[in-house]
Amino acid sequence: MLPSKTERLHTDLDPGSSKIKYILSGDGAGTIFVINDKTGDIHAMKRLDREEKAEYTLTAQAVDRDTNQPLEPPSEFIIKVQDINDNAPEFVEGPYHATVPEMSVVGTFVTKVTATDADDPVYGNSAKLVYSILEGQPYFSIEPHTEMKQEIRMFDDNSYLGDYDKAIIKTALPNMDREAKEEYFVVIQAKDMGGHMGGLSGTTTVTITLSDVNDNPPKFAQSLYHFSVMEDVALGEPIGRVKANDLDIGENAKSSYDIIEGDGMDIFEITTDAQTQDGIIRVRKPLDFETKKSYTLKVEAANIHLDPRFLSGGPFKDTATVKIVVEDADEPPVFSSPTYLLEVHENAALNSVLGQVTAHDPDVSSSPIRFSIDRHTDLERQFNINAEDGKITLATPLDRETSTWHNITIVATETSPEQRHLKDKAVGTDTGNHSQVSRVPVAIKVLDVNDNAPEFASEHEAFLCENGKPGQVIQIVSAVDKDDPKNGHYFLYSLLPEMVNNPNFTIKKNEDNTLSILAKHSGFSRQKQEVYLLPIVISDSGTPPMSSTGTLTIRVCGCSSDGIVQSCNVEAYVLPIGLSMGALIAILACIILLLVIVVLFVTLRRHKNEPLIIKDDEDVRENIIRYDDEGGGEEDTEAFDIATLQNPDGINGFLPRKDIKPDLQFMPRQGLAPVPNGVDVDEFINVRLHEADNDPTAPPYDSIQIYGYEGKGSAAGSLSSLESSTSDSDQNFDYLSEWGPRFKRLGELYSVGESDKET
Known part of the structure; x- marks a missing residue:
């Protein structure tokens, strides 16, 4: 019952009068603890809990009631809260789970559990715990009294902490079988007061699972x-x-x-x-x-x-x-070999047998087999096969030099009795069971025969120096043969019978299967003979031997003192000594320019007799613009300055001509044909003139300029051939040599005539 008297303070100076006053200070003074200032009795105003605070430190002092002067020094004292058994044990870490192998022996450790009690472990039996199993027997047991370590640790705040009991759970039955029962539910109780009557208790659960061991065979x-x-x-x-x-x-x-x-x-x-x-x-x-x-x-x-x-x-x-x-299953045909290799000479006769493939039906009820060639592997149809016996024959000629190997696929198809009956009714129809087929690769190697003659490896042209020496090697030639003899190629070289006693050249076989051409003498001259032809017979060593004749061209050339070829043309030999290449090019350019002037002269002469007035059906190449209207009289002067045409002196400077190039498409011009050496110059010019006249793509482009004013005349006379009393068909064109350099383009002809109103 509160308040309850806890302690009483008394000073020796107290004579029993009411002049002394007691004062209390410290932990809980005035709230938890109060003091009677007259008697010094201390009372607890609240319920104390040791687990919350185990002791309180207070200070008491006696003072004069009237003056509040201390009568003696203050005194400090401690109030300790005495424990009572007011807390039950608790399993803080519960509930628990544990495993133990099945078939374990009795006493095998399973797990341990711990309960805590908030009461004072050093005062009485309030915190002394005893563990027991409420559920889980007889499979598991617990130690009835576990050791309690009497280790007390003191901290700075003077509190104490004890190490509480731990309960150990062990197996109690032998050979517990997981296959019979795998999981157990165990209830553990902890009771304080040493298990005596009146103590408080707490419980927890432990789920124990038996782990598997290999104790059962398959x-x-x-x-x-x-x-x-x-x-x-x-x-x-x-x-x-x-x-x-x-x-x-x-x-x-x-x-x-x-x-x-x-x-x-x-x-x-x-x-x-x-x-x-x-x-x-x-x-x-x-x-x-x-x-x-x-x-x-x-x-x-x-x-x-x-x-x-x-x-x-x-x-x-x-x-x-x-x-x-x-x-049993319907199996496809089985070939006697997984692959076949056949060899045939390239000159084998058509329809000759190259080899044979065989296959059989592995089923008990054996069926006939039909053979065919997969034509995807023989696109050129070079081979055939007998459908009944599998013999492969040649359909087209073979050429080893074109293809050495041929790889084809043979198909074997099983035929049932019903299919053979249908085949008899429809001869030539493939009635095989295409779901039961087999395939086998056949490699055909074409063997070589000597059916190709040897020939020169390349087109040879030898060069012979005029200052060469007798016995000098002019050229080394080699030969090739498309055939492939087993022992390699061996060629025989010889001259034609009529060339055996050739006075100029001889041949010599080399060890490397090549041939050397040698000169018999010196003093060859390009003026005497520029080119020599030497036929050479090449034979192989096959059976039968094959041969061919190749002709070697030997050209006589001028060489330097150390044998380097400089020139092989006879024309170069007759040139003046000391004439340089630049001079030759200049001379050639002059000749070409002279020819162009001659062609221009002839072309201009051909145009002198053409009429100035052009007919409607003639090709004027769109250079004449015609107007069908009469004109507007003086109003035309607003379009352009006619005075320029009427007065030549009014023209300032040079007015360029505005010829119109024909917008026609022509075929490419053919190259000029070569002219044989020694042709007459006049004939050469005539040929070139004929080609120029018949080539519309070549200059000049003909044009006509028409002026409305004839002019005042010229000291050289009129150039017009129209309405002129002095003009005739034999008009002299020597004036062209004076006017020619003024032409801007080759072939342009300026014609001056009188005014023609209709035009």
Whole structure:
């Protein structure tokens, strides 16, 4: 009951009168603790909790009530809160989870639990705990009295902390089996006051799981398995599954499968499916129903991870029998060889047999086989095959020099009795079972025969120096042969019979299968003979031998003193000594310029007799602009200055002509034909004039300028041939030599005439 008297303070100076006053200060003074200032009794005004604050430090002093003067020095004292059992034990870390291996021996450690009590562990039994199992027996046990370490640690604030008891849980039954029960629910109680009556208690739960150990072997679901498989199954294809069950889990349940006995150990194999732990039986080698129709295997399943503790109980493996029946399938034809190699000479006769392929039907009910060539591999149809017996024949001639190898594919097709009946009704129709076909590659090598004559490796042209010496090698020539003899090429060189006694040249065979051409004498001259032709016969060593004749051109040239060729043309020989190349080019340019002037002169002369008035049907190349209207009289003067035409003196400077180039398309001009040496100059000029006259793309472009004013005359006379009394057909054109340099373009002709109103 509050307030409760806690302590009483009294000073020896107190005579029992009311002149002394007691004052209290410190922790909780005035709130938790109050003092009677007359009697010195201290009262607790609130309920104290040791777990919240175990002690309080206060200061008391006696003073004069009237003057408040201290009668004696202040005194400090401590109030300690005495503990009572008002806190129950608590499992702060609960609930708990723990695992223990199955099949563990009794007393195997499982886990430990700890409860705490807020009461004072050093005062009485309020914090002395005792643990017990409320649920979980008889599988697990707990130590009835655990040791309590009597270690007390003191901190700066004078508080104490004790190390409380820990309860250890252990197995109580042997060989607990996970496969029978995997999880257990255990309730643990902690009671203070040493477990005596009146103590407080707290509980927690512990979930204990049995972990798996490999204590169970694999076991096949059945002792005998039956499977059937077609004989044409692909290699590696699964044909069946077997299963060995294991009560264990995880790594302990993993098993490996193996074939340990049977007549198909090399034909089949078994592997483990990592996901399902099934044993998968697969085919390793091809099956043949006609050879063996069934197999018997003995398979074994064994654990991978073994526990030595349980090996004494028996082998951790199991076996089962597997019977496999092979079923017949309609198989394609089988060739007698996976590949074929045939050899044939390139001169083999047409329809000759090159070789033969064979195939058979592996089925029990054997069917005939028909052969054909895959024409995608023989686009030129050089070969044929007999559909009945597979003999390959030649259809077109072969040429080793064109193609040495031919690779074709032969197709074998199985025919059933029904298909053969249809074939008899429709001869020539391919009625084979195209779903049952086989293919085989056939390589045909074309063997060489000596059917090509040797020839010069390239077109040779030899150069012979005029100052050469007798016996000097002029040229070394070589030969090639398209044939390919086994022992290599060996050529024989010779001159034609009529050239054996050639007075100028001789030949010499070299060890490297080439031929050297030698001069017999010196003193060759380009003036005497510029070119020599030397026919050479080339023969091979084949059977029969082949030969050809090649002609070597030998050109006589002028050479320097050290044998370097300088000139091989006879014209260069007759040139004056000391004439340089630049001088030759200048002379040639002068000749060309002279020819151009002559052609220009002749062209201008051809135009002198042409009329000034152009007819409508003539080609004037769009250089004449005609007007059909009469004109506007004086109004025309506004369009242009007529005075310029009427008064030549009014023209200032040179007015360029505005000829119109014809907008016609012509074929490319043909090159000039070469003129033979020694042709007369007059004939040469006539030929060139004829070509120029018939070539519309060549200058000059004819044009006519018409003026409305004839002019005042000229000291040289009128140039017009129209309406002139002095003009005739024999008019002299020598004036062209004076006017020619004034022409801006070759072939332009200026004609001056009288005024023509109609024009």
